[in-house]
Amino acid sequence: MVKRIRLTTRFWAQLMAAILLFLAAFFLIAARYKSIVFKDSQIDEIIFYFVNGLAGSKSDNLWSAVFQNLPLVFILFGILLLPIFDKVITRLNRSLAFCINKIKLPRTIILPNLRLRHKLIYSLSMFLIAFTLLIQSFGIPAYIHALTQSTKLYEENYVNPKTAQLTFPEKKRNLIYIYLESMENTLASKANGGSSEVSIIPELEELALKNTFFSNKPSGLGGALPAANTGWTVAGMAAQSAGVPLKENLVGGRDHNALGEFKKFLPGAYSLGEILQKQGYNQTFIMGSEASFGGRDKLLTQHGNFTIQDYNYAKQ
Secondary structure (H helix, E strand, O other): OHHHHHHHHHHHHHHHHHHHHHHHHHHHHHHHHHHHHHOOOOHHHHHHHHHOOOOOOOOOOHHHHHHHHHHHHHHHHHHHHHHHOHHHHHHHHHHHHHHHHHOOOOOOOOOOOOOHHHHHHHHHHHHHHHHHHHHHHHOHHHHHHHHOOOOOHHHHHOOOOOOOOOOOOOOOOOOOOOOOOOOOHHHOEHHHOOOEOOOOOHHHHHHHHHOOOOOOOOOOOOOOOOOOOOOOHHHHHHHHHHOOOOOOOOOOOEEOOOOOEEOOOOOOOOOHHHHHHHOOOOEEEEOOOOOOHHHHHHHHHHOOOEEEEOHHHHHO
8 A cells, every 4th residue: 555655656757747847848848939039029029919819920929839839848848857757867878888899988877867856856957947048038027017017107297189179270281101121320420429330321310310319328319218018019009009008908808700810900099090080181101011910001091091002002
């Protein structure tokens, strides 16, 4: 009876070790996938794309990414399992002994079979290392910290453009609004706060110096610190045009009859596109990529009367 209990305890301990190693393999491959596919993207951006199925060329949705990487997970899992299998260690010792005897070296290399306690320590260590790498690669600690913060910014400073009194001239003027993605001050000359010996963006640099620009430096061209949920393509567009961050609703607001697509894009926001539409403007948005990426087509069609000319339009 005692022997049977000991065997049962050993079985559950080894099962726990295997589960920890599988999770370690999963976490390591997930961290690798994030660094390759999403690079420096933040967790809020990745959640938005995956939850709404808008990752475009990066991935269709979360499950497709999981199934795509499962073979790598199982391969790594098999490698991590090797040290906890006594038979594998025994065979490796035999192979090492054969090689050592063949080349006439002293038999000093012996791989020990791990005790059950050491197997659990090994498995737990691999799990903790992989988990740490995963949360650091996704920036999860900073994301959780941000979720715990509260602000009265909107209660005290936000002006609702839908109800604000806006006065337009009788003869309205044309408006050209240009979004520059991945633009930074390092491309400017060192003389004006950049990192280049010779400015790579001389015209933009001149425009900034002669007009209003936002900077984190006391002098020269710096950069504005983006607020949370405004730091990627469609979030930046929403923030600039509507004055609000793009915060994903993980519970509702999506059309569950069409996987990964949502019905409304920030339905409570009122944007520049809607203001201009109300004033009779004909609006066209030109971009060099597919408008569907990140739901930009929904932002433009639900918040203004935009005619979209994107990459697919240019190919026609």
